[in-house]
Amino acid sequence: MSSLLTEQYADRIREALTDFLPEDEGASGVMRQVMNYSLSVGGKRVRPALTLAFCELCGGDTEKALPFAAAVEYIHTYSLIHDDLPCMDDDDMRRGQPSSHIRFGEANALLGGDALLTRAFGILAAADLPPALIVRAVDALSLYAGADGMIGGQVLDLAGEGKTLSADELKQIDILKTGALIKCACVLGCIAADAPWEQIAAAENFADALGIAFQIQDDILDVTSDSATLGKPVGSDEKNQKNTYVSRLGLARAREEEARYTAMAIEALDIFGDAADSLRAFAGALSGRLS
């Protein structure tokens, strides 16, 4: 899903992710290595790009929004490290590389995830923005990444393993597990621009739909892709008896649903007019990748 949107900001995001790492000395040097390893292994940077895109769309200064963008990617990265741990999904590979706990041992992977999560909020605090906006960003990140958001989704996901869930139950999990942080990325961009509530509401609607489209895409790729492209073993959902859109709806209907949610996401951008074209193209590229 390479797109103009993610390419446009790629260099600045990469730089910001490194800038906010701890010092390369003593104990923090070890953590820097663990944190940097997972931050570096070729993610698509979708979330930070969304933060910058919404900041720009709402008339803000993307340079000042970079810490917000980086903070979201730190949270996303910690969640992948903890997700891969043996007591969670027990995945040895991530993005074509050994998972953090395979590379550094379980204890360091656990602590590296904790360090990324802890640092994310410090990065928000370092933004060159009015304190009142930073406090709103801290509140939003804590909410969307926490027990009422992303972590809540992981809890439901674990609780559903081995059970047969309905498509609606699956959707509820994905709204939290994947959707909450995507929503947070979009909202943080709006907050950085001190956007009015109608724009924030539009960003939320866009993110809700995109988050579900995103997860359906993941489920589809798990059965249609090969492990070289995917960077992890295919078929792991089936192996882990995971409920997926494909297992619930079949491949053809899953594809239809993915297209429907992508269209909803694009529609939510109407109030931004032509300025949102690159975001529309980004959402559209999702479907393109699957065809």
Place this chain on the structure above:
Amino acid sequence: MSSLLTEQYADRIREALTDFLPEDEGASGVMRQVMNYSLSVGGKRVRPALTLAFCELCGGDTEKALPFAAAVEYIHTYSLIHDDLPCMDDDDMRRGQPSSHIRFGEANALLGGDALLTRAFGILAAADLPPALIVRAVDALSLYAGADGMIGGQVLDLAGEGKTLSADELKQIDILKTGALIKCACVLGCIAADAPWEQIAAAENFADALGIAFQIQDDILDVTSDSATLGKPVGSDEKNQKNTYVSRLGLARAREEEARYTAMAIEALDIFGDAADSLRAFAGALSGRLS
């Protein structure tokens, strides 16, 4: 180490810790249970009491500092949950109760720790204090709890297992592992009161000395106490081949060192005059407990 200081604030702290839990429904209901279990099992609440004590000492409103106090205890509690996990210290008991992963399973314990850590920053953001002070608190908590602070100490601690460390190396670990969060608790109280830098510096000196005294005390209790009093098996440090002050210095010299650092902590409070008497008594009670 029951003391007037911790008793004085106990009710308000207990209430605040519960107030900031997520809703009791759905996925967050599960996390609420996991988080509340570890928050409730009878900690001494030393850290939040220090936050409130320093806020009061610096002329601030302790009611408004309660979220800062609760946030520090959330961080402390998450660190205990993750510390007890099999890939870390592998402790089945904590404060006389089954550890979180024994009670709820490893995945929920991991996620419950993540949820406490994530929530801590949201609690800071909810404080009824000027945004500029909240941003300083977020910055401080992220720094002291992160790779350059508490987590850095855990990394050094793990790296030192099975090796023979000098007393100085041990001290460096403790300054980070135990001291950083105690320091953070004191500093957050000062920030809540918008205290001048001399008072913050005094709080830091107090915390540095107290943190080391605290850790020496822990090491001494691991060999002199019984498991009913301690709430966990005694001798676990020796079992895990941990470097402790007792193993390095012997019991008698460890006791001397503990008294020396306690005296340093008390001395750091000089600039506060008589107003700091309850804090002096609190630090003194440390030694009392050991005699």
